[in-house]
Amino acid sequence: MPDASPPDPRTLTPEFAFARAWHDRLGLVRGDDDWATGLWKQNEPCVVVTDGRHVVLDGEHLELLPPSQAPPGDRAVLGEGDGGPTYLAVLVDEVPEQSGRVSTREAAAALDPLGGSLMAHAAGLANWHRTHPRCARCGAETVAADAGHVRRCPVCQASHFPRTDPAVIMLVIDSVDRALLGRQRVWPAGRFSTLAGFVEPGEALEDAVRREVAEEVGITISTVSYGASQAWPFPSSLMVGFFAVAEGTDIDVDGVEIAEARWVTREQLTALAAGGSVRLPGRLSISRWLIETWYGGEVPGNW
Numbered sequence: 001m002p003d004a005s006p007p008d009p010r011t012l013t014p015e016f017a018f019a020r021a022w023h024d025r026l027g028l029v030r031g032d033d034d035w036a037t038g039l040w041k042q043n044e045p046c047v048v049v050t051d052g053r054h055v056v057l058d059g060e061h062l063e064l065l066p067p068s069q070a071p072p073g074d075r076a077v078l079g080e081g082d083g084g085p086t087y088l089a090v091l092v093d094e095v096p097e098q099s100g101r102v103s104t105r106e107a108a109a110a111l112d113p114l115g116g117s118l119m120a121h122a123a124g125l126a127n128w129h130r131t132h133p134r135c136a137r138c139g140a141e142t143v144a145a146d147a148g149h150v151r152r153c154p155v156c157q158a159s160h161f162p163r164t165d166p167a168v169i170m171l172v173i174d175s176v177d178r179a180l181l182g183r184q185r186v187w188p189a190g191r192f193s194t195l196a197g198f199v200e201p202g203e204a205l206e207d208a209v210r211r212e213v214a215e216e217v218g219i220t221i222s223t224v225s226y227g228a229s230q231a232w233p234f235p236s237s238l239m240v241g242f243f244a245v246a247e248g249t250d251i252d253v254d255g256v257e258i259a260e261a262r263w264v265t266r267e268q269l270t271a272l273a274a275g276g277s278v279r280l281p282g283r284l285s286i287s288r289w290l291i292e293t294w295y296g297g298e299v300p301g302n303w
């Protein structure tokens with residue numbers, strides 16, 4: 001019986017949205033308020049405006065405003081990207097309806113890598129600021145600090161940091177190198193992807209992979225191998241991608257999150273995808289990348 005061998009992450013090149021940051025976040029200097037204030041005197045267009053759910057596009061690029069034209073809102077320093085200006089963000093309650101306004105998900109599919117990197121950073125900050133206006137310890141209103149990367153409580157002096165919610169996303173393969181695809185109960189027939197789930201408190205990533213696979217499809221996992229990760233600021237996730245080797249092949253779907261799961265060989269997937277009876281996520285997502293990394297090339301069609 002051949003051994004399933006997950007791809008070696010050292011040989012992989014992640015190619016999907018938010019696979020890596022394309023800007024230097026300047027984390028060592030952003031606690032300097034004078035420095036941060038001075039950046040708002042730049043004349044060049046360098047300000048991203050977002051409410052965390054929308055941005056404004058100019059073609060396939062983020063629309064950037066000179067600081068003098070930026071609207072009021074919480075201010076953040078994003079960093080340096082391409083030898084140009086230091087990029088900044090204004091975090092507003094709502095981006096006004098206007099030409100070029102799109103959802104952050106739509107923008108993720110359209111943007112150049114630097115633009116996507118800046119948007120993921122800015123939108124993640126905006127989502128956090130909007131939903132964390134008060135101190136989690138004493139309830140007082142907090143104020144933004146450290147160039148938008150901390151909220152401080154003026155009453156109890158607590159510092160609050162932006163949260164990121166880790167989720168594991170995994171392609172399960174069996175001992176004869178078939179892949180397991182699942183369909184969530186809320187998805188239409190034919191829409192399939194990898195399995196995924198949130199990491200729980202006190203849980204290692206590998207254990208989260210094993211638990212989620214066991215819960216969703218009743219399969220025991222032996223080896224768990226890291227593949228790549230993807231920032232997913234909708235609103236605040238980090239998708240950590242793995243290949244997981246199954247010990248058995250009997251599927252027992254939970255019927256709650258997963259309605260249907262099936263093993264496929266590469267040949268079967270080729271035929272199912274070409275015929276449209278299996279549709280995979282778009283190339284924006286790490287799930288597509290996990291599947292195509294196993295498959296060894298591009299699979300036709302998408303959601």
Ligand SMILES: [Zn+2]
Binds near residue numbers: 135137139153154156
């Ligand atoms: Zn407080």
